[in-house]
Amino acid sequence: MKTRIITLCILIIIVIGCRKIMPKSPKEEELLDGPIEGLTAQQTAQFLKGDVAFNDDVFTPQNGLGPLFVATSCGSCHAGDGKGHPFTTLTRFGQIDSTGNQYLNSGAPQLQNHAIPGYQPEALPVGVGFSKILPPANTGLGFLDAVTDADILAMADPNDADGDGVSGVCNWVTVPSYCQHRANYISQGGRYIARFGKKGAAYDLLQQTANAYNQDMGVNSAFEPYDTYTKLEVDPEVSNVTVHDVVFYLKTLKAPKQRNQNDAEVQSGKQIFIALGCEKCHKSELKTGTSDISALSNKTFYPYTDMLLHDMGSALDDNYTEGSAKTYEWKTPPLWGLGLAKNSQGGSYFLMHDGRATSIEAAILLHGGESQQSNNNYQNLSVSDKQKLIKFLESL
Amino acid sequence: MQNKLFTLTFLILINTIVAQNDSTKIKRVPIDTIKPQLNMDAVYNRPFLQYGKTPVALGGYVEANTQYAVTDGVTEGFSFQMRRMTLFVASTISKKIKFLSEIEFEDGTKEINIEFAALDIQFHPLFNFRGGVIMNPIGAFNQNHDGPKWEFVDRPISATQLLPATFSNVGFGLYGKLYKPKFVWAYELYLTNGFNDNIIGNKQNKTFIPATKLDPNRFEESYNGEPLTSVKTSIRYKRLGEIGLSYMGGVFNKFEDDGLTLDKKRRADIFAIDFNTTIPKIKTVITTEWAWTFVDVPDTYTQQYGNKQQGGFIDIVQPIIKKKMFGFEKASFNAAVRLEYVDWNMGTFKETGGNISDDVFSIVPAISFRTSQQTVLRLNYRYQWQKDILGNPAAKTAAIQFGISSYF
Numbered sequence: 001m002k003t004r005i006i007t008l009c010i011l012i013i014i015v016i017g018c019r020k021i022m023p024k025s026p027k028e029e030e031l032l033d034g035p036i037e038g039l040t041a042q043q044t045a046q047f048l049k050g051d052v053a054f055n056d057d058v059f060t061p062q063n064g065l066g067p068l069f070v071a072t073s074c075g076s077c078h079a080g081d082g083k084g085h086p087f088t089t090l091t092r093f094g095q096i097d098s099t100g101n102q103y104l105n106s107g108a109p110q111l112q113n114h115a116i117p118g119y120q121p122e123a124l125p126v127g128v129g130f131s132k133i134l135p136p137a138n139t140g141l142g143f144l145d146a147v148t149d150a151d152i153l154a155m156a157d158p159n160d161a162d163g164d165g166v167s168g169v170c171n172w173v174t175v176p177s178y179c180q181h182r183a184n185y186i187s188q189g190g191r192y193i194a195r196f197g198k199k200g201a202a203y204d205l206l207q208q209t210a211n212a213y214n215q216d217m218g219v220n221s222a223f224e225p226y227d228t229y230t231k232l233e234v235d236p237e238v239s240n241v242t243v244h245d246v247v248f249y250l251k252t253l254k255a256p257k258q259r260n261q262n263d264a265e266v267q268s269g270k271q272i273f274i275a276l277g278c279e280k281c282h283k284s285e286l287k288t289g290t291s292d293i294s295a296l297s298n299k300t301f302y303p304y305t306d307m308l309l310h311d312m313g314s315a316l317d318d319n320y321t322e323g324s325a326k327t328y329e330w331k332t333p334p335l336w337g338l339g340l341a342k343n344s345q346g347g348s349y350f351l352m353h354d355g356r357a358t359s360i361e362a363a364i365l366l367h368g369g370e371s372q373q374s375n376n377n378y379q380n381l382s383v384s385d386k387q388k389l390i391k392f393l394e395s396l
Numbered sequence: 397m398q399n400k401l402f403t404l405t406f407l408i409l410i411n412t413i414v415a416q417n418d419s420t421k422i423k424r425v426p427i428d429t430i431k432p433q434l435n436m437d438a439v440y441n442r443p444f445l446q447y448g449k450t451p452v453a454l455g456g457y458v459e460a461n462t463q464y465a466v467t468d469g470v471t472e473g474f475s476f477q478m479r480r481m482t483l484f485v486a487s488t489i490s491k492k493i494k495f496l497s498e499i500e501f502e503d504g505t506k507e508i509n510i511e512f513a514a515l516d517i518q519f520h521p522l523f524n525f526r527g528g529v530i531m532n533p534i535g536a537f538n539q540n541h542d543g544p545k546w547e548f549v550d551r552p553i554s555a556t557q558l559l560p561a562t563f564s565n566v567g568f569g570l571y572g573k574l575y576k577p578k579f580v581w582a583y584e585l586y587l588t589n590g591f592n593d594n595i596i597g598n599k600q601n602k603t604f605i606p607a608t609k610l611d612p613n614r615f616e617e618s619y620n621g622e623p624l625t626s627v628k629t630s631i632r633y634k635r636l637g638e639i640g641l642s643y644m645g646g647v648f649n650k651f652e653d654d655g656l657t658l659d660k661k662r663r664a665d666i667f668a669i670d671f672n673t674t675i676p677k678i679k680t681v682i683t684t685e686w687a688w689t690f691v692d693v694p695d696t697y698t699q700q701y702g703n704k705q706q707g708g709f710i711d712i713v714q715p716i717i718k719k720k721m722f723g724f725e726k727a728s729f730n731a732a733v734r735l736e737y738v739d740w741n742m743g744t745f746k747e748t749g750g751n752i753s754d755d756v757f758s759i760v761p762a763i764s765f766r767t768s769q770q771t772v773l774r775l776n777y778r779y780q781w782q783k784d785i786l787g788n789p790a791a792k793t794a795a796i797q798f799g800i801s802s803y804f
Contacts, residue, residue, distance in 0.1 A: 021779065021794060022466045022469075022794045023466055023467065023468055023469060023779075023792035023793065023794050024468075024469045025468055025469025025470065026468060026469070058598070058599050058600070058601040060597035060598060060599070061593070061597050062597060065597070069698075071698065071700070072601055072698055072700055073601055076601065076698075076700060076785075079784055079786055079788055080788060085745075085748075085786050086745070086747040086748050087699055087745045087746070087747050087748070087785075087786075089747065114696060114697060114698045115694075115696045115697070116597075116697070117593070117596070117649060117659050117662070117694050117697065118658045118659040119696075120696065121696050343788055343789055344786070344788060345786065345788075346750060346753070346786035346787040346788055347787055347788070348748075348750065350748075
């Protein structure tokens with residue numbers, strides 16, 4: 001009888017326990033993945049197809065990986081759609097000015113540092129300038145894609161006409177033939193305003209995606225049909241439909257939401273952020289133009305970027321560039337999602353273009369060139385104000 | 397291949413039905429309970445049915461379940477799963493020659509495999525020859541995996557996703573046993589077809605030895621012409637239980653083709669230790685297994701694929717009530733728990749020196765009701781933490797599973 005009672009008790013505990021300890025969803029604002037609001041059912045289905053292709057499709061030697069590659073899947077570099085980790089850092093080399101890459105015959109612009117068994121990966125040519133580039137977060141890209149050229153150009157101040165020490169220029173690039181120009185695009189001598197990548201040299205998400213399949217995974221598509229090993233045009237290893245699904249997925253990933261907005265220290269930190277002059281480049285508010293995805297049309301959003309190139313000083317000059325950018329110029333990275341970066345980087349921060357900063361403060365202190373004054377201003381803050389600023393940045 | 401297996405299955409079922417027309421001629425082949433049994437004996441020590449004096453015995457088991465799983469608050473809802481149905485055919489050709497085959501249908505007919513089809517010839521208890529489709533004896537679960545024997549709906553993660561569960565290959569080998577009053581000692585040694593490149597090129601995006609099972613040609617020819625060596629030795633002391641040490645290893649890559657060298661020979665080596673015992677007074681059954689794998693992943697490949705792995709499980713099963721219940725003479729009610737862990741990528745990142753994660757830990761409390769040793773109803777609750785390669789916050793999964801499994 002005693003045994004039966006014990007057994008019954010165990011059963012009851014297990015049943016109740018099961019109900020209580022089913023894992024709950026993390027809070028919405030703590031996640032980087034998920035679609036933007038307002039997608040139609042058809043768009044949601046395409047988002048899910050893109051999600052599977054991006055996060056679940058793994059390439060192997062049997063289905064197109066390599067022979068030279070950096071990573072085996074999109075998700076390898078962008079865990080949880082967040083910032084990447086140094087183990088999938090990209091290395092780009094061979095271009096020092098706007099005349100183009102001088103090492104295209106040596107595997108440039110990107111080093112494929114891995115190879116499938118039986119092949120040798122690429123090595124950097126001796127003495128060439130190169131940049132290590134950490135994979136960026138994917139969130140909110142559709143909003144950035146939908147900002148009009150005119151709005152970006154309006155933020156530029158190439159000659160520092162307002163005398164605030166901050167200029168900001170667009171990266172003017174030649175657009176691949178498979179990319180369609182945006183509505184109301186602006187061109188200059190056959191070049192167009194690009195906006196993706198650390199140097200802001202990719203025109204749109206199709207170019208970014210097709211390049212990533214080709215250069216990061218050694219997977220050829222109809223858009224980028226040349227094999228990085230043989231340099232020959234080969235059959236597509238990923239379908240156009242899949243590439244478009246991935247582009248749609250990237251366009252419709254939600255934007256990160258700020259957390260603890262009502263916290264007094266966070267609010268105070270934001271004021272400090274503006275007072276230091278950070279907001280001159282890390283623009284808090286942008287708006288989209290008209291998009292073929294209605295959920296992205298005419299929206300105001302808060303990325304903390306101006307999408308422009310800025311002189312970041314000699315410490316961040318790697319002697320490598322893309323498009324019309326100078327080697328010391330980098331595109332202002334969006335700060336949204338900064339506080340969640342550790343959740344996709346294995347619990348540590350790897351910030352700046354190559355992950356060399358392992359804390360937010362270290363990243364601030366690396367700011368030179370046009371941002372040197374803000375850096376100086378930061379160093380003059382009291383400990384308390386520094387903490388408030390960091391708390392604000394972590395809330396993004 | 398599938399059609400042939402269907403035909404064979406059909407014939408076996410017809411045979412069974414015909415036999416059932418005269419139930420007096422059908423008898424249950426008694427399970428050997430006199431000699432101390434080892435995991436390696438599990439393949440023959442099953443509840444077969446025999447018709448009259450025919451030298452052929454039939455058997456099998458079935459496993460089905462339902463589950464409700466939630467990962468980080470997201471669920472796919474309820475699923476009903478027909479995990480597997482397995483058919484055995486055993487034949488005693490002569491006193492010292494036996495044949496046994498085991499055909500498994502997994503997830504309906506999604507996977508149909510010949511798991512075992514081997515001829516055993518005994519020259520001496522210490523010297524038996526075995527040839528055909530052999531189950532490579534790595535760890536204990538691979539040898540002793542019949543669903544009705546376990547209190548858990550899922551097979552151990554280490555047995556299915558670190559080691560290749562029910563991994564069998566064509567080959568030959570020897571086995572033998574030495575019986576002494578206080579212990580029994582046994583050995584097995586086989587050479588078979590073996591691994592392939594799927595180990596480091598698969599959809600799991602990790603070094604995954606079970607992916608070697610995906611090569612459909614492994615029963616037809618060796619992938620690289622190099623035999624896979626499987627060795628196991630085990631000993632059971634009467635009071636202490638059984639401990640087994642096993643090794644399986646060989647070249648996994650296609651290092652040459654058409655006489656031309658493609659790569660150096662790359663090996664995958666697996667070592668395992670297993671142990672099981674029953675605590676006499678309280679009848680608690682403990683079963684555990686731990687394995688280490690070493691895979692020669694090229695330095696120029698990605699760190700996504702690790703060159704060292706480890707993992708294992710421990711099952712503790714406690715009979716609570718053992719008596720006639722609901723009209724079942726030898727019914728029992730049991731409580732159990734499983735702890736399991738697998739690290740698919742041991743080591744540190746070259747770039748940062750930080751730990752490479754890619755691991756899983758789970759705890760599975762369970763209760764089971766056995767109408768007899770042959771039939772089990774089981775209720776499991778699983779809670780699992782799985783980290784990606786970077787060690788980002790673990791994906792938490794919980795699942796409630798109810799399943800049945802029975803020999804027939």
